Amino acid sequence: MSQSILWQLQYEYYQAQGINAWGQGQTPSYITSNSFIARQYAEVVFGFFRDLHRKGIAQARVYLFEPGAGSGQFAFLFLKALAKACEVAAFPVPEFCYIISDFAERNVQFWESHPQLQPFLDRGQIDFAVFDAGKDTTIKLRHTGKEIKAGSLQTPLIVLANYFFDSIPQDLFYISQGKIEEALPSLTVEGAARHPNPVKLLKSIQMEFEFRETASKYYPESAYNDILRYYQEILEEGWLLFPAPAFRMLDRLQSWTNSGLLLLTGDKGVQTLAELKGMEMPEIILHGGFSLTVNYHAFHQYVSANQGLGMMPAHLNPYLNVHCFLFQEDAETFQELRNAFASTIGEFGPDDFFILKKVIQSRIPKMKWKQIMATIRQSHYDTRVFQKLLPRMRKLVIGLQAWERESMLATAAKVWEQYYPISSGDSLAIDLGQLSFVLDDFASAKTYLQHALKTVAGSVEIFFTLALCFDQLEDYVAAEKYL
Structure with missing residues (x-):
């Protein structure tokens, strides 16, 4: 499914709309771009900073990276919150730079000219880059000109990705009685009309699936096949979304540094095996572009295969699931990070805030x-x-x-x-x-x-x-x- 033309339409939509996808309210973003979630993410990252100081790791600039940053509002709110935490820090806070990125050039130009981001640019705490999650192996920062590629960074890379993995390609499988088949979408346009506008075209598409038995080594990456085989053995029947393109992006980002990677991500998704059992055909949700549910359970399998640690709230969330993944061999020893996540997102997170806000509004x-x-x-x-x-x-x-x-x-x-x-x-x-x-x-x-x-x-x-x-x-x- 990740090779379907459906994703090209998604790409064309965001390229054509630019910042209007958010400015005109076509793409939902409030739940991941408000002051509450920004404050909680900042507290988690600040906890990570404390661990880096305690371990003597943060001797060079730490880079934070946001792919698919959309309007840039989350980046602004996050940096405001992190700056306040750093002002009262009881330890030397490492120098840091937040890289805000997107594949749409128009979005990057919008951030570059935004007056609210200028103070952070003046302090060297933000930079901008064009980044295509599906293929790019390097990025070049627009302000400093620095190129980040394999082996460039001396400190852990911090990746913040909200409402991102639900909008990039995924693969889809159907499992039944120990057999796993790839679900290949076939798209037809409703009626005879052909719409050059990607928004109208997405709304008029009808999708059916053909099924093809999956080989034991479906992916070139053996770790992905191991996870897929695990699902084949443990799930009796149902649909399975598999985020292989997301894993490949994370593989590329991990190559930028030899010091590990921290991923903090929020999306609508499933996080337990119980939710995956008997899963119905995923719904494609249209909102200007479109999105799918994220299989965060697979992310936890992926980080375990990389000798890392996954963290998630103990309770299930109906709107937004926020997870933290640390790709470090000694991830268990990052106690400040673990405590920060548990005491914020783990106890009362962005989804809880969103639910409470709706109650208060009434x-x-x-x-x-x-x-x-x-x-x-x-x-x-x-x-x-x-x-x-x-x-x-x-x-x-x-x-x-x-x-x-x-x-x-x-x-x-x-x-x-x-x-x-x-x-x-x-x-x-x-x-x-x-x-x-x-x-x-x-x-x-x-x-x-x-x-x-x-x-x-x-x-x-x-x-x-x-x-x-x-x-x-x-x-x-x-x-x-x-x-």
Whole structure:
């Protein structure tokens, strides 16, 4: 299945759409691009940094690598969270550089020009690269010009991959009574129409499968065949997705360094053998492009074959499964990493946060001020959570005491620190400006609204509010400019 033309259509879709795939809401990304998940990933990586320091490994720059980074929002939020952790570290934090990559050139250009990423670029903590997960063996960093290839790195490589493995090629098999067959998709376009637009074409495709008995050495890689044979022996009947292309990418990334690799990844997927038993035909989920379930159980088999360690939450998650894989012969001794994962993602992870957020949203109209503030803090000042709560906050402003108003303004400022606009229609600056105005913080309201005018067309309401702000600040000349 990994050789199907279906994946070429996926490739063409993301090439054609570029950042619009996320900016226009076609591709879901919130669950993997919010302040909560970024904070948890940062805590896990920071735990890994502590292990590297304890073991005396981090003597050179540590590279973090994100394939298929999409809008770049996760990278921004992660770096913000990691920077805060490093500021109060009780040990020398290693120098690090976050490589944000994608196969779509338009996405790379978007990141290069994004003002929110510029401070990290100035500090040498971020760089950009074009990377095709299906074939590339090297990358060249756009800012420094450094080429990373086999044997280039002296420290472990940290790979962060969210909503990624569900969107790259996989193989599909059917197992029955000890026999395993490859499922080969046959695609037809609904009706007689042929759509040059990959979005329309994907929506009109119908798929059927032909089956071909699988040879004992199906893959050139013996380790992959061993895992496939394991499933053939232990599963009685059902469908099996097998992420061989993902394993090949990880093999190539491991060649970049002789010091091991840490993979932190979140996707919708299965993680236990019980979930795989009797598995029905995988559903292809359309959302602009398309995605499939990820077989994380196979990832754990793969890391074990590489003498590594896999970590996962003890409970199953309906929306997002986050797993941590350490490819190190002494992986068991990375105790700080293991503790960090267990105490964050292992206890209450991004999926739990997403579920709780949905519950809270249904109760917003009745929420009190202290409940709203606690929710925003619990989200680590996530912009989406804040904007969902904003209408209720406006209704509560009149009855707030002075200290409560100050607390709300301080909270708004922390939310602003998480701001990463993807499309020109983002309204956070306007929302914060209007809230600050009704809270009588005219200086902040002015700053937010002037920032909004850089990306959105001015409205009568914005201009009039700005005029009132300058009037209250006794800058009457500036006030007249907006009237």
